Amino acid sequence: MAGWTLEPGYAHLAEAFGSLEAVFALQGEQLTRDALSQVIRLQLAGVTYYVKRYVGAGRGLRRYLGHPRVRAEWQNLKRFAKWGIPTAEIVAWGLERDGMAFGRGALITRELPRTEDLEHLARQHDVRLRNRTWLRRVSEQVARYTRVMHDHHFTHNDLKWRNLLVDDEDVVHFIDCPNGAFWWGFMLRYRITKDLACLDKVAKYHLSRTQRLRFYLQYRRRRRLNPSDKKRIRHIVSFFEGRE
Numbered sequence: 001m002a003g004w005t006l007e008p009g010y011a012h013l014a015e016a017f018g019s020l021e022a023v024f025a026l027q028g029e030q031l032t033r034d035a036l037s038q039v040i041r042l043q044l045a046g047v048t049y050y051v052k053r054y055v056g057a058g059r060g061l062r063r064y065l066g067h068p069r070v071r072a073e074w075q076n077l078k079r080f081a082k083w084g085i086p087t088a089e090i091v092a093w094g095l096e097r098d099g100m101a102f103g104r105g106a107l108i109t110r111e112l113p114r115t116e117d118l119e120h121l122a123r124q125h126d127v128r129l130r131n132r133t134w135l136r137r138v139s140e141q142v143a144r145y146t147r148v149m150h151d152h153h154f155t156h157n158d159l160k161w162r163n164l165l166v167d168d169e170d171v172v173h174f175i176d177c178p179n180g181a182f183w184w185g186f187m188l189r190y191r192i193t194k195d196l197a198c199l200d201k202v203a204k205y206h207l208s209r210t211q212r213l214r215f216y217l218q219y220r221r222r223r224r225l226n227p228s229d230k231k232r233i234r235h236i237v238s239f240f241e242g243r244e
Helices: 008-017 020-024 069-082 118-123 132-151 185-206 209-220 227-238
Strands: 003-006 029-033 037-044 047-054 090-098 101-110 115-117 164-167 172-174
Touching: 003 008, 008 020, 008 090, 020 047, 020 090, 020 101, 047 069, 069 090, 069 101, 115 118, 118 164, 118 185, 132 172, 132 185, 132 209, 185 209, 185 227, 209 227
Parallel strands: none
Antiparallel strands: 003 090, 029 037, 037 047, 047 101, 090 101, 115 164, 164 172
């Protein structure tokens, strides 16, 4: 369904965010850009907002079939909020069509203040990664919220450290999930393994084997591994072999 929605709490920003036309006219600091989308950052009344603008859904039949990426992104962030997973606050969202095809769309989120993504902390060799108390607190949250997703038969499909933000109160936020989807059966098991392998892809360089195992046990909500766990762990650690 096409249309545009501005959250009532942001009605005072209607001049900037009140329509898709206004959103596509906004000027700001460009963060990313490709053939289909662009992300800009701007400030209004001292608050920072991220504006993601999409001008295509893909080539060929993708313009007509499937779920537009922008719609998937705002729906998935709303799912996170519904499931109690901390995430970015959505300010406005919507899309329009060109006949039967996707035309353009946008999503606006409010900045999560005083946050850094875990991948940035890893690249900077941040001392917090050597703080056992901090690491346990963060690990428990990532494990718990990842399990919440998977218990809903939903996988992120890009669960990388860069998509996990932690604030100055050590609260973890899950963001950037346009590829998340629901799965069942063997495909759900495969996608769950992929999510866990994405997390471990960076963890293996910055965490000890004991810390990685503890994370998995936190995720599984148990104290010991069973044969099924051991089989999955072997799959997780070998998932990206030859592809890195």
